[in-house]
Amino acid sequence: MWMLLGLLMALALSGNLAAQEEDPGYVDFDTLDLPFDG
């Protein structure tokens, strides 16, 4: 049961992230070419 819930949560989270990345207002900070790595 818990494994199934965990799997559903993981699917929901990954789906949510994918949805955000496809969102027109989403910005991947890595593409800003700012010195995030110091």
Add this chain to the structure above:
Amino acid sequence: MLRLIAESTRDDDPAFADLLDRLTLIHVQSVPFESRDAEYVHERVARAAARFDRIQNWERVVHVRGKKESSFVSLKTRRGRVAGLLMVVVDARSEVFCINIVGDIDLAQIGRIGRKFDIEQLEEVRIPKKR
């Protein structure tokens, strides 16, 4: 997560809950840098702002360039609505802040989001009404 916060604040502040309900993401990243690299970082931020000017439907609405601080705010519009906000701030304490808000954004409420989530850069931003 935003839905969860929206629902947990709905009883105390229904207007703020509605505001959060229309958003899909609030992403904040801050990175310190060495003060000797300040000029280089300011230059990078200016370049990033210029690059976003060339991306379709992104419009820069604020750009401040000072000796110690610089910032820009660009907005993504879609069908006449603001669908994304990007704010990059280089502050005098040698930190770069990147803030991305995604969703159906009410610009008049940006300061409120800043106050609620303790993002001082958003509290201070003044976006011109006429763009």
